[in-house]
Amino acid sequence: MLVILSDEHGGIYDHVAPPETINPDGKVSVQPACDFTRLGVRVPVVLVSPYIPRGWIENSQDYDHTSLLRTVEKRFNLPALTLRDAQANTFERVFDLDAPREDAPLSLRRPDDPVTLAAYLDSKKRLADFETAAVKAALDAGQFARSAASEFQISLVRLTKHLALAGENAVSEVLRLSRWADMEHDVAEQVRKVSTKLFGHLF
Numbered sequence: 001m002l003v004i005l006s007d008e009h010g011g012i013y014d015h016v017a018p019p020e021t022i023n024p025d026g027k028v029s030v031q032p033a034c035d036f037t038r039l040g041v042r043v044p045v046v047l048v049s050p051y052i053p054r055g056w057i058e059n060s061q062d063y064d065h066t067s068l069l070r071t072v073e074k075r076f077n078l079p080a081l082t083l084r085d086a087q088a089n090t091f092e093r094v095f096d097l098d099a100p101r102e103d104a105p106l107s108l109r110r111p112d113d114p115v116t117l118a119a120y121l122d123s124k125k126r127l128a129d130f131e132t133a134a135v136k137a138a139l140d141a142g143q144f145a146r147s148a149a150s151e152f153q154i155s156l157v158r159l160t161k162h163l164a165l166a167g168e169n170a171v172s173e174v175l176r177l178s179r180w181a182d183m184e185h186d187v188a189e190q191v192r193k194v195s196t197k198l199f200g201h202l203f
Helices: 066-075 114-129 132-140 151-160 170-178 184-202
Strands: 002-005 045-048
Touching: 151 184
Parallel strands: none
Antiparallel strands: 002 045
């Protein structure tokens, strides 16, 4: 399943009042006053899977951004990160088909209009320039984020520590569980490495 989830509503007016929800961790804000017990306006999400009927639209189930987390937690038998994702609805109810659809194209033609072609050629050049020496120089120049990891990024690291990897021996498991990350870049690297090994095993 491919999940395309918007972070914000994009300024589109919503005629439905935002629903109440549960405070994720008991924290409240004094200034401005907020107890985090109400969701915001609705945002679009697209779920792509051969097990979803063509042209199907779900409009009767409440989801929030933590529904993605809860779906992953349920799929891999992981503990919830907060009370918010513990009570969130998961996405598996959208899989209505017993067998995958076979009407999807096996390949897509790259658009050949001048704007798309120029963007594609530019991306290839950027990838070629993205070498180890260039990354080190950018780090030395402070062009990469040296910021401390946010609570969300640290939560991702905690999540990866619960993902058991096939073929992992006792030593590598201890290293995975003990390795920590305090900086944004280290978090991204750790999550990428673990998720690559996990999904490489699954697929």
